[in-house]
Amino acid sequence: MKNRLSQLTAVAMRVWRHSWTQRLRVWAAVLLVSLTGVVVGTMLLAQSEIPVGPFRADMSISPSVRGGTEVDIPPLGSLHLDSHAGPIHLKVNLGALDQQRTEALIEDPTAIGVVGQSAVDDVTRGVLQLSLRALGAAIGCALILASLIFRNVRRVASAGVIALTVTGGSLGLAAGTARPDSIGEPRYEGLLVNAPAVVGDARRIADNYGRYADQLAELVSNVSRIYTTVSSLPVEPSGNTTRILHVSDLHLNPAAWNVIKTVVKAWDVDAVVDTGDIVDWGSSAETTYVNSIGQLGVPYIYVRGNHDSMAIQAAVARQKNAKVLDNTTVTINGLTIAGIGDPEFTPDKSETPPARSADDPVTNPLLASGERLATTIAQSKTKVGVALVHDPAMAPPLSGVVPVVLAGHLHKREVSMLDPPSSPEDGASPSPAPSPMTPAPRTRLLVEGSTGGAGLRGLEKEEPTPLQMSVLYFDENQTLKAYDDIHLGGTGESNVEMQRKVIGIDPEPTTHPSVVNGVTPGLSPSRR
Numbered sequence: 208m209k210n211r212l213s214q215l216t217a218v219a220m221r222v223w224r225h226s227w228t229q230r231l232r233v234w235a236a237v238l239l240v241s242l243t244g245v246v247v248g249t250m251l252l253a254q255s256e257i258p259v260g261p262f263r264a265d266m267s268i269s270p271s272v273r274g275g276t277e278v279d280i281p282p283l284g285s286l287h288l289d290s291h292a293g294p295i296h297l298k299v300n301l302g303a304l305d306q307q308r309t310e311a312l313i314e315d316p317t318a319i320g321v322v323g324q325s326a327v328d329d330v331t332r333g334v335l336q337l338s339l340r341a342l343g344a345a346i347g348c349a350l351i352l353a354s355l356i357f358r359n360v361r362r363v364a365s366a367g368v369i370a371l372t373v374t375g376g377s378l379g380l381a382a383g384t385a386r387p388d389s390i391g392e393p394r395y396e397g398l399l400v401n402a403p404a405v406v407g408d409a410r411r412i413a414d415n416y417g418r419y420a421d422q423l424a425e426l427v428s429n430v431s432r433i434y435t436t437v438s439s440l441p442v443e444p445s446g447n448t449t450r451i452l453h454v455s456d457l458h459l460n461p462a463a464w465n466v467i468k469t470v471v472k473a474w475d476v477d478a479v480v481d482t483g484d485i486v487d488w489g490s491s492a493e494t495t496y497v498n499s500i501g502q503l504g505v506p507y508i509y510v511r512g513n514h515d516s517m518a519i520q521a522a523v524a525r526q527k528n529a530k531v532l533d534n535t536t537v538t539i540n541g542l543t544i545a546g547i548g549d550p551e552f553t554p555d556k557s558e559t560p561p562a563r564s565a566d567d568p569v570t571n572p573l574l575a576s577g578e579r580l581a582t583t584i585a586q587s588k589t590k591v592g593v594a595l596v597h598d599p600a601m602a603p604p605l606s607g608v609v610p611v612v613l614a615g616h617l618h619k620r621e622v623s624m625l626d627p628p629s630s631p632e633d634g635a636s637p638s639p640a641p642s643p644m645t646p647a648p649r650t651r652l653l654v655e656g657s658t659g660g661a662g663l664r665g666l667e668k669e670e671p672t673p674l675q676m677s678v679l680y681f682d683e684n685q686t687l688k689a690y691d692d693i694h695l696g697g698t699g700e701s702n703v704e705m706q707r708k709v710i711g712i713d714p715e716p717t718t719h720p721s722v723v724n725g726v727t728p729g730l731s732p733s734r735r
């Protein structure tokens with residue numbers, strides 16, 4: 208038995224010392240060192256930062272059996288795509304916003320379209336750049352590691368060739384098995400699990416905005432052409448008429464400014480009044496969006512909406528032609544306008560507003576703001592012709608105090624007559640007496656649609672929200688004589704409609720005793 212064991216040991220030693228076995232051991236060591244260099248080099252150095260739209264995207268490659276792509280969106284979570292086969296894994300981190308690129312995106316009306324067109328090129332260029340970096344890192348690390356261990360030029364060169372073959376082959380396999388349509392089948396982790404529709408909506412918005420941008424030039428041109436028909440309409444306003452353009456709820460839509468500029472010029476508007484929600488979130492990055500106000504060439508009268516923060520209000524106030532009203536008044540061409548900002552800042556539509564009484568200003572901040580503005584108007588030494596609020600639920604206290612109230616918020620145009628002022632016998636506090644001492648006028652409430660088409664969120668639906676605005680005509684006595692309703696088609700539509708309403712000739716809107724524009728007085732169905 209011992210002899211048998213000794214013979215086997217001797218054979219094993221001869222095989223181990225054989226020249227071919229020694230060569231095999233050397234090449235196995237070279238292969239191991241090379242693969243170690245590839246892994247270490249890829250893990251440490253295969254990283255790159257590229258701009259993708261407003262983001263600074265950190266991209267990295269790491270060894271993997273399954274392949275695929277992971278996109279991290281802190282703090283929401285991540286989505287995983289079956290984008291390619293192994294043995295490499297691509298990771299993209301969108302954790303940082305580039306402030307300059309974000310501000311440029313908001314400020315430039317064409318920037319969103321440009322970003323949408325360049326995003327794919329940015330990612331493609333970033334992946335190619337990262338692949339070259341990974342290839343160089345893998346080869347370099349393998350060469351350094353081999354030179355430290357073997358100190359033999361041939362073996363070091365062999366390690367470099369192996370690293371080139373392995374890394375290049377892995378990248379080639381990933382490119383050859385790429386699945387671009389995998390973006391439509393993501394797997395979610397983190398908070399994104401609860402809202403996968405967000406990604407779908409974002410893709411639909413991007414697609415729709417591209418079509419919308421294609422139609423914008425024709426749409427603006429049609430606005431100019433339709434004004435040539437105004438002279439044929441009845442009751443053309445006289446030369447001493449004050450023309451006011453009412454806009455509302457722009458919601459950060461860059462397309463709105465071009466349309467507003469066109470209407471201001473074509474209608475020879477004296478001033479623009481904005482009843483709020485000029486942005487979406489009230490963030491500091493959105494403040495540059497309001498810089499276009501200074502390019503309109505006419506006074507811009509603004510009241511804060513529930514999506515507008517105090518920072519946004521301050522940014523509007525900094526524009527040379529802007530006037531912010533917050534329980535204050537301003538006079539334009541003899542027309543005195545009063546206004547007050549929305550008392551609530553609720554940019555997140557998912558939040559449920561607190562319970563409030565329909566007719567109690569103590570528990571209802573919207574009614575309380577309306578009461579404050581009514582008191583200011585009643586105490587004004589100058590007759591006030593128009594009041595501006597954001598939410599029509601703020602309007603009831605203004606009944607009988609001012610002849611016209613302009614509002615927004617609902618994203619659809621509505622016209623109604625406010626209920627007559629309450630009397631003490633009704634069990635409610637009467638509205639402040641109108642000034643000057645004249646019989647209380649009937650108050651007309653004009654709720655504007657969204658001049659920004661509800662912003663980019665308006666592109667989520669198959670039939671996007673149209674852009675709406677109105678031109679109001681006031682005589683020298685601050686009396687509303689007529690108004691033009693302008694309706695611009697949504698995405699993919701270049702039609703423009705205009706309808707003139709003449710006060711005293713066209714049928715008056717119906718007054719609803721208990722409902723104002725579909726909203727119970729003092730209540731708002733949602734903080735849009």
